[in-house]
Amino acid sequence: MKLKTLMQNRAAFAGSTITVLFLVIITIGPIISPWGSGAFDFTAVPRPPSWSHPFGTDSLGRDVLARVMEGARISLMISVSGVLAAMCIGITAGLFAGYLGGWFGAIVMRIVDLFFALPAFVLALFVMVALGFGVMNVALAIMLVYLPIFARITRNTTEIVRGDAYVHAAQVMGQSTPRLLFRESLPNISAPILVQASIAVAFGIVIEGGLSFIGLGVQPPAPSLGVIMADGQEYFRRAPWVLTTTGLTKTTALLALNILGDGLRDLADPRLKARDA
Amino acid sequence: MAKSLGHSGRFRFLHHVFRNLVIPFIVVVGLQIRYLLGGVVIIERIFGVNGGGSLMVEAAFARDYFVVQACAVMFLAIVLGVKYVIDLICTALDPRRAR
Numbered sequence: 001m002k003l004k005t006l007m008q009n010r011a012a013f014a015g016s017t018i019t020v021l022f023l024v025i026i027t028i029g030p031i032i033s034p035w036g037s038g039a040f041d042f043t044a045v046p047r048p049p050s051w052s053h054p055f056g057t058d059s060l061g062r063d064v065l066a067r068v069m070e071g072a073r074i075s076l077m078i079s080v081s082g083v084l085a086a087m088c089i090g091i092t093a094g095l096f097a098g099y100l101g102g103w104f105g106a107i108v109m110r111i112v113d114l115f116f117a118l119p120a121f122v123l124a125l126f127v128m129v130a131l132g133f134g135v136m137n138v139a140l141a142i143m144l145v146y147l148p149i150f151a152r153i154t155r156n157t158t159e160i161v162r163g164d165a166y167v168h169a170a171q172v173m174g175q176s177t178p179r180l181l182f183r184e185s186l187p188n189i190s191a192p193i194l195v196q197a198s199i200a201v202a203f204g205i206v207i208e209g210g211l212s213f214i215g216l217g218v219q220p221p222a223p224s225l226g227v228i229m230a231d232g233q234e235y236f237r238r239a240p241w242v243l244t245t246t247g248l249t250k251t252t253a254l255l256a257l258n259i260l261g262d263g264l265r266d267l268a269d270p271r272l273k274a275r276d277a
Numbered sequence: 278m279a280k281s282l283g284h285s286g287r288f289r290f291l292h293h294v295f296r297n298l299v300i301p302f303i304v305v306v307g308l309q310i311r312y313l314l315g316g317v318v319i320i321e322r323i324f325g326v327n328g329g330g331s332l333m334v335e336a337a338f339a340r341d342y343f344v345v346q347a348c349a350v351m352f353l354a355i356v357l358g359v360k361y362v363i364d365l366i367c368t369a370l371d372p373r374r375a376r
Contacts, residue, residue: 116311117311117353117356117357117360118311118349118352118353118356119311119312119313119314119315119317119352119356120311120312120315121314121315121316121318121319122314122315122318122333122348122349122352123349125318125333125334125337125345125349126345126346126349128337129336129337129340129342129345130342210318210319213319213322214318214319214322214334215338216334216337216338233323
């Protein structure tokens with residue numbers, strides 16, 4: 001998919017612009033910010049937003065903007081690594097299950113069905129209890145939530161292209177099965193997977209936020225969007241800006257990723273494009 | 278064609294239009310129940326409701342593995358139960374699905 005085509009679709013353009021802007025802010029923000037994310041200032045205990053603290057300060061006098069930028073980076077990192085791990089395993093399982101079929105495909109799909117029956121958040125919570133709290137395990141939980149989704153999408157699309165001429169051509173040329181799947185099939189079915197990935201990253205942030213919010217994910221004082229929101233919720237009456245600004249930041253990021261996903265979907269499936277115009 | 282049978286407008290709507298119309302909505306309800314139950318855990322925590330979600334979180338903090346397991350199985354049972362009922366409703370509304 002060329003960059004120019006991406007830019008011509010309004011939804012994809014808007015989504016990717018906001019996402020890139022967001023990435024730039026959370027990457028260079030903590031470097032140029034005069035406030036550290038963990039620096040206490042007990043003379044500025046909760047202060048409303050001002051020019052020196054655009055998002056205000058929290059109950060310990062920490063600059064909320066600095067914490068949000070740091071926290072968004074951690075949240076995004078967890079979500080992206082979880083989704084990437086899910087993609088690696090899910091796509092591999094889905095490719096082989098869809099191409100080989102038979103008992104192997106049946107076993108993979110029954111396992112996927114099992115994961116599908118559990119509510120995403122309950123599954124994540126279960127993983128956290130089994131493995132212990134912490135950043136690494138949140139990523140693992142997100143991976144387990146998205147693994148079945150990627151496996152199923154990949155399997156379904158692989159089954160569709162299995163009968164295509166280029167697959168037969170590769171078979172006749174004597175390519176090995178893994179090479180055929182990853183070099184020939186995967187590039188042709190990558191569009192729906194990419195769409196799902198951008199939406200999965202957004203919901204990965206939601207899962208991370210939820211787990212950290214109830215105290216099972218990232219442990220304070222390390223900031224993550226969920227941790228800051230849980231902190232702000234405790235003294236919402238006294239300092240409403242802590243929860244509000246963090247929530248708005250999270251909403252913006254999720255909206256951008258969802259719009260990007262919608263745009264990619266329109267590009268991947270031209271039949272849906274008419275609706276957009 | 279239904280009109281030529283001489284049914285009232287109300288019957289026509291309920292029997293022919295509404296009946297086919299609700300099936301996709303009911304299917305969506307079945308898909309949504311998973312997300313709703315996932316949200317329950319956080320919502321119960323925020324508003325202090327003593328439900329299955331809070332039980333699961335409290336057990337998670339206490340490292341009470343059996344209670345967490347039981348809660349997970351309970352949520353699983355709810356999801357599967359709702360999906361089963363939805364399948365039944367859809368089959369009742371559209372007998373062609375029975376096969």
